[in-house]
Amino acid sequence: YRALDLDPIEPELRENHGEIEAAEKHALPRLIEWSNLRGAFHNHTTASDGRSTLEDMVAAAKELGLEYLGIADHSKASFQANGLDEKRLAAQVARIAEINAVEKDIHIFAGTECDILKDGSLDFSNEVLASLDYVVASIHSSFTMPAAEMTKRIIRAIENPHITMLAHPTGRLLLGREPYQLDIPAILDAAAATGTYIELNANPRRLDLDWRHVHRAKDKGVMLVIGPDAHSVDEIANTEYGVGIARKGWLEPENLLNCMTLAQFKKWKKNLI
Numbered sequence: 271y272r273a274l275d276l277d278p279i280e281p282e283l284r285e286n287h288g289e290i291e292a293a294e295k296h297a298l299p300r301l302i303e304w305s306n307l308r309g310a311f312h313n314h315t316t317a318s319d320g321r322s323t324l325e326d327m328v329a330a331a332k333e334l335g336l337e338y339l340g341i342a343d344h345s346k347a348s349f350q351a352n353g354l355d356e357k358r359l360a361a362q363v364a365r366i367a368e369i370n371a372v373e374k375d376i377h378i379f380a381g382t383e384c385d386i387l388k389d390g391s392l393d394f395s396n397e398v399l400a401s402l403d404y405v406v407a408s409i410h411s412s413f414t415m416p417a418a419e420m421t422k423r424i425i426r427a428i429e430n431p432h433i434t435m436l437a438h439p440t441g442r443l444l445l446g447r448e449p450y451q452l453d454i455p456a457i458l459d460a461a462a463a464t465g466t467y468i469e470l471n472a473n474p475r476r477l478d479l480d481w482r483h484v485h486r487a488k489d490k491g492v493m494l495v496i497g498p499d500a501h502s503v504d505e506i507a508n509t510e511y512g513v514g515i516a517r518k519g520w521l522e523p524e525n526l527l528n529c530m531t532l533a534q535f536k537k538w539k540k541n542l543i
Contacts, residue, residue, distance in 0.1 A: 282518040287485065299520045304513045306523040308531055310506060311340030311381065312406055312437060312469065312497030317362055318343035319351035321502040324362070328369060330503035332376050337532040339506075340379040341366060342406045345393035347385040351410075354382070356398055363401070377532055379403040383437060388412045390426030392433075399432035403539065406469070406497070408437035409450070417451035424457055428466040435467035435495050435527070438478045446475070454483050461492045467527050468492055470519075472512025473499040484519025495527040
């Protein structure tokens with residue numbers, strides 16, 4: 271590198287994807303490190319299809335040194351995942367408030383993984399969504415729609431002002447299910463326009479977005495969030511896989527929601543209301 275007057279290129283960037291030119295210009299990104307992550311938002315409990323209780327998930331997040339943890343159990347349309355209806359969701363929100371009242375080492379955010387229905391509407395009313403700290407929107411049905419219809423479906427959902435982030439955007443399962451047909455650039459343009467975060471799903475069966483789309487999202491000014499999609503205490507650490515893909519996509523700490531401190535996130539949330 272010294273002989274060529276290049277800045278050293280991190281291994282994750284060595285894809286002939288513009289890194290050599292950036293190294294010549296001394297413009298390589300300051301890649302995210304796992305230690306930059308302050309919290310995680312996409313986590314499930316035994317209230318839906320998780321295998322660990324809310325209390326156990328909180329204890330595990332504390333053990334990892336996180337400042338905050340977001341709980342986003344499935345909504346009622348995901349009946350196969352024991353999704354929560356409005357009454358059960360309200361009870362969970364109340365329980366999270368009780369934990370926050372006594373917990374000093376970590377803050378718990380109450381959310382939902384809300385299904386995007388076939389027409390792009392959402393599984394909960396705006397009134398319910400507005401009562402939550404954040405909302406993860408995702409697709410769990412009708413995967414075979416044509417690209418134009420699927421794109422329109424997702425864009426309609428993320429145009430809802432209560433949606434915080436779009437989870438596992440292409441729906442792929444590695445070695446198991448192909449991504450659904452989708453106009454990714456159009457989705458990213460819509461996310462940039464609405465301020466919606468795009469999830470980099472760190473579950474090793476998904477790793478969705480693909481790193482090339484992660485890079486494209488950054489170029490378009492879209493903010494991202496690493497989501498472990500944790501269904502047990504052990505899976506909160508999936509965030510480490512997400513960091514690897516984030517680095518490959520050229521992400522820096524300022525590109526990711528969950529690199530915010532708790533105080534920064536609360537201020538960001540307050541500015542949305």
